[in-house]
Amino acid sequence: MAEPRGPRTTVAVLIRDGVLPMELGLVHQLFGAARDPATGEPLYTVRTCAPRPGRIRTDADFPVYAAHGLEAVRTADTVLVPASHETDETLRAGTLDAGLAEAVGAVRGRVASICTGAFVLAAAGLLDGRRATTHWMASAHFARAFPAVTVDADVLYVDEGPVLTSAGEAAGIDLCLHMIRTDHGAAVAADVARRTVVPPYREGGQAQYVRRPVGTTDLTTTSASRAWALDHLAEPLTLAGLAARDGMSVRTYNRRFREETGVTPMAWLTVQRVDRARELLERTDHTVDRVAAETGFRTDVSLRRHFRRTVGVSPGAYRATFRGR
Structure with missing residues (x-):
């Protein structure tokens, strides 16, 4: 279990063209809702950043704006990489943009991915020799592209210490709550879950795909x-x-x-x-x-x-x- 990192931990959300807006939003919503139980002060500062600051396309019919560049990635305590279906599944070892790979590799704290954002971490070499997960529909392709990574397609998220990976969008919620819980305890994470009306705790080893249909x-x-x-x-x-x-x-x-x-x-x-x-x-x-x-x-x-x-x-x-x- 990691030691608490103290108040106002900086979280950088690294987005790229084709980002899934839901995954960007859930990071801001969950970390932004974390409050010190004694003072009510925010426990995290969340910044949206991109390889080049400015207008970023999403996979919806609207763009978003990233005010920060890769300097925010290099200095953050936590970096989260949401999915971009435009580029993720084209990545292989050594094919990531050099500047992006250097910034991700130089993170001083922990690095995490949501969904196919795991392709970015793997292409930067951060997952070599580690266990990781991604969306179950992309897991076979991920395993072929990165044979040095042990892929577990059956879980919601994997915590490998400084590097964490999660499955599809909803599993990103579980991963964020897990990191908040690791930093500040179960009570703070439960309060965040209540504020955002989501389940307070789903274990990372829980299956990401269950056969019983919704509805x-x-x-x-x-x-x-x-x-x-x-x-x-x-x-x-x-x-x-x-x-x-x-x-x-x-x-x-x-x-x-x-x-x-x-x-x-x-x-x-x-x-x-x-x-x-x-x-x-x-x-x-x-x-x-x-x-x-x-x-x-x-x-x-x-x-x-x-x-x-x-x-x-x-x-x-x-x-x-x-x-x-």
């Missing part, structure tokens, strides 16, 4: 039991009990749950409980035993095991990081 007329979904479970995490929830709430057999419920979320019910519950534990560790002085009880892990041993496996540090170390600033 289905079949009313047998698992959404009711999931909403109920979030309000009852402290209780000893069982697969059979959740299935009964949605009027399904365990077998049908398990299959439907995976179709809708990409993970098993018990894996989903563990993620939600760990996320709730994060918030309690940040916001309260509860003992680890009490946090374990209020999140359904029952014992401090179970909480510590799942917390370290998911977050990478112990509950005590996590609290020291986000309560001790």
Whole structure:
């Protein structure tokens, strides 16, 4: 887990002709909504930049304006590269514009991509020997173009320390919330999610493509039991009990749950409980035993095991990081 970078962290959004406006907008919306819980002050400064400042075409019927050039990329704490379907899938190793490659490679902090923006990071050599993801429809082409990269087409995002990649547009939201959570904790990220009315936490390993279609007329979904479970995490929830709430057999419920979320019910519950534990560790002085009880892990041993496996540090170390600033 990265150390908090402090207030007013600079985020540069590097756009190119053909940029997807939604991906540009979501970075500004999410990082711009992050506030210091004590003062209400913004925690990030977000700048839009381009290889050459000025008017930039989008893949819609309107342009956008980038006020900053590559100097903003070189000095930023975080650089995010949204997709540009105009050029991304033509890139290969060594084909990126020299100035752009130098600027991206010289970033002093972390670099992240949304969707096929991963092609830019790979062409700059930042993904060699690393695991990465991109939009599932471009993943096979990406793997052929960059054989030195280990491509995982089944996940929402991949965090490889200073280099992060995400799948399609909606996964960019998950990636941004993940970075905010890493910087400033679960409570700040949850507040951003509430402000923008998006799910507060989807684990990066969750499947980016699920088979159940959006807008289905079949009313047998698992959404009711999931909403109920979030309000009852402290209780000893069982697969059979959740299935009964949605009027399904365990077998049908398990299959439907995976179709809708990409993970098993018990894996989903563990993620939600760990996320709730994060918030309690940040916001309260509860003992680890009490946090374990209020999140359904029952014992401090179970909480510590799942917390370290998911977050990478112990509950005590996590609290020291986000309560001790």
